[in-house]
Amino acid sequence: MKRxxxxxxxxxxxxxTTEIGPPKGTNIExxxxxxxxxxxxxxxxxxxxxxxxxMRLSSLAVCHLIKDxxxxxxxxxxxxxxxRMALQADLLSAYVLGVENVLCLTGDHIMLGDHKGARxxxxxxxxxxxxxxxxxxxxxxxxxxxxxxxxxFCVGATATPEADRMGSQLLKFRKxxxxxxxxxxxxxxxxxxxxxxxxxxxxxxxxxxxxxxxLVLTSVGMARYLNANVAGVTVPEELIEEVKSAGKGxxxxxxxxxxxxxxxQIKKEGICDGIHLMAIGKEEIVPEILEMAGIK
Amino acid sequence: xxxxxxxxxxxIRSMAAKHKKILLLGCGTCVxxxxxxxxxxxxxxxxxxxxxxxxxxxRIEIIEDTILRQCEWEYLEEIAPKVDEVEAVISMACGxxxxxxxxxxxxxxxxxxxxxxxxxxxxxxxxxxENCRGCGNCGLARFGAVCPVxxxxxxxxxxxxxxxxxxxxxVNPEADCGWQLIYxxxxxxxxxxxxxxxxxxxxxxxxxxxxxRRTVRExxxxxxxxxxxx
Numbered sequence: 044m045k046r047x048x049x050x051x052x053x054x055x056x057x058x059x060t061t062e063i064g065p066p067k068g069t070n071i072e073x074x075x076x077x078x079x080x081x082x083x084x085x086x087x088x089x090x091x092x093x094x095x096x097x098m099r100l101s102s103l104a105v106c107h108l109i110k111d112x113x114x115x116x117x118x119x120x121x122x123x124x125x126x127r128m129a130l131q132a133d134l135l136s137a138y139v140l141g142v143e144n145v146l147c148l149t150g151d152h153i154m155l156g157d158h159k160g161a162r163x164x165x166x167x168x169x170x171x172x173x174x175x176x177x178x179x180x181x182x183x184x185x186x187x188x189x190x191x192x193x194x195x196f197c198v199g200a201t202a203t204p205e206a207d208r209m210g211s212q213l214l215k216f217r218k219x220x221x222x223x224x225x226x227x228x229x230x231x232x233x234x235x236x237x238x239x240x241x242x243x244x245x246x247x248x249x250x251x252x253x254x255x256x257x258l259v260l261t262s263v264g265m266a267r268y269l270n271a272n273v274a275g276v277t278v279p280e281e282l283i284e285e286v287k288s289a290g291k292g293x294x295x296x297x298x299x300x301x302x303x304x305x306x307x308q309i310k311k312e313g314i315c316d317g318i319h320l321m322a323i324g325k326e327e328i329v330p331e332i333l334e335m336a337g338i339k
Numbered sequence: 340x341x342x343x344x345x346x347x348x349x350x351i352r353s354m355a356a357k358h359k360k361i362l363l364l365g366c367g368t369c370v371x372x373x374x375x376x377x378x379x380x381x382x383x384x385x386x387x388x389x390x391x392x393x394x395x396x397x398r399i400e401i402i403e404d405t406i407l408r409q410c411e412w413e414y415l416e417e418i419a420p421k422v423d424e425v426e427a428v429i430s431m432a433c434g435x436x437x438x439x440x441x442x443x444x445x446x447x448x449x450x451x452x453x454x455x456x457x458x459x460x461x462x463x464x465x466x467x468x469e470n471c472r473g474c475g476n477c478g479l480a481r482f483g484a485v486c487p488v489x490x491x492x493x494x495x496x497x498x499x500x501x502x503x504x505x506x507x508x509x510v511n512p513e514a515d516c517g518w519q520l521i522y523x524x525x526x527x528x529x530x531x532x533x534x535x536x537x538x539x540x541x542x543x544x545x546x547x548x549x550x551x552r553r554t555v556r557e558x559x560x561x562x563x564x565x566x567x568x569x
Contacts, residue, residue: 097437122493123493127540148492149493149495149500149501151502151509152492152510153492153500154492154510155509155510162350163493165494165495166494166540166541166543167540168358168493168495168496168497168498169500170497170498170537171496171497171499171539171540174539175540185539185540193396201501203501204499206503206504207504207505208499208503208505208519208522210526211498211499211503211518211519211522211524212498212501212503214498214522214531214534214535215499217535218498218535218537221535221537227502228499237362239546242553259446274501274502274503274504274509275501284489310566320553
């Protein structure tokens with residue numbers, strides 16, 4: 044039987060997680076193909092929650108599908124779309140469906156997505172959501188009411204190693220740990236020296252496992268977009284040049300090489316406890332990158 | 340103070356479309372200070388409406404006036420003779436003033452000329468920012484007197500989200516990240532340690548979530564209160 048993410052994190056092995064993006068609609072064929080392709084090659088499959096504030100098939104439903112197919116799902120939960128009642132209800136639901144891992148996130152702002160006129164929630168923040176999971180584990184909800192049956196989760200959170208204002212980000216990082224986060228998956232990192240700097244700080248929290256976020260570059264345009272629009276992500280100019288050198292339409296070839304190189308270095312030098320590999324919409328390239336990085 | 344801004348002229352025109360004689364009523368307090376609905380703005384909007392109606396060959400008569408506050412009965416009473424003269428009133432007050440007018444003059448059509456936006460202040464000339472959400476349970480003491488409920492786009496209580504960059508917000512790169520402001524101020528005051536506490540989920544029952552709020556002060560009740568408890 045496949046080991047759980049919790050077991051993988053405890054094993055001391057280099058842990059690999061990747062990501063499944065639910066479709067916008069009910070056509071799940073391509074996604075199921077990705078799940079089947081990846082489920083035995085990684086220790087956990089994150090399922091995004093209305094990613095980038097774009098309404099999609101729910102994370103919980105897809106986690107259930109992954110579970111059915113023998114995979115190890117990680118339920119991503121943002122605070123944007125549900126109040127504390129809905130979040131707790133979904134945590135109970137996830138638990139009875141056999142989902143054992145949850146990644147607690149703030150969530151992108153509504154304005155960044157495809158329902159700009161919607162009312163955003165943020166009744167809880169990510170720290171409070173982590174704390175809510177831990178409270179549900181005690182057999183009570185966060186209103187202090189008794190539950191008939193508690194939950195149990197492996198709880199994760201996110202961190203931004205390359206944030207430009209580190210002080211306030213590390214404050215949040217510490218509070219997430221204090222609230223009960225067991226593992227972190229970081230925002231995409233491209234500068235290994237900055238990652239090491241962050242890890243030097245993070246290593247003082249020995250009980251916490253940290254997986255470095257690796258986002259595969261597919262083109263020069265994507266790299267420039269990340270630099271211009273995504274907070275806490277910086278693709279260095281020399282990597283952009285490297286992607287450019289592949290020639291038009293071939294950027295992904297170099298992107299895969301860069302990802303594999305970084306994974307190899309992180310593993311070899313023991314920088315982090317594992318990686319979280321993101322290949323948004325191109326999940327089929329994940330096995331190849333892992334192979335190139337010398338994993339499995 | 341209450342911040343508001345004028346609605347697009349087209350929208351105001353369409354409200355007045357079927358009327359021949361209206362009162363355009365300014366408010367002398369908050370919206371005068373934020374240059375949205377004071378005496379000066381009444382004059383400008385009245386001219387614009389007259390001109391537009393003249394151009395379409397359908398003249399409108401507009402009485403212009405501004406009272407000190409449209410949100411207090413005593414100032415509303417004095418305007419009654421002018422209200423009587425017209426078919427409808429276009430109020431240049433905030434939403435509170437518009438509704439007070441409607442309550443004072445139950446048989447008169449009252450339209451809003453402004454969009455009420457927030458509780459805030461001018462950050463600089465021509466820029467007004469929201470600094471208070473009126474949540475009913477002020478927590479400023481915990482945050483160096485910078486409000487995360489109002490000034491963080493997500494009203495986060497335990498620190499910034501990952502969308503904070505260069506001290507700015509992911510929603511608007513021109514807007515400050517509220518949490519960066521809090522952090523820097525607490526750092527300056529040597530109070531950063533206070534931010535380490537995990538704040539539990541906020542009790543929103545003092546906000547709108549407990550229904551429209553009524554602030555009751557029985558000690559200042561007097562008999563025969565106008566408008567009373569509605």
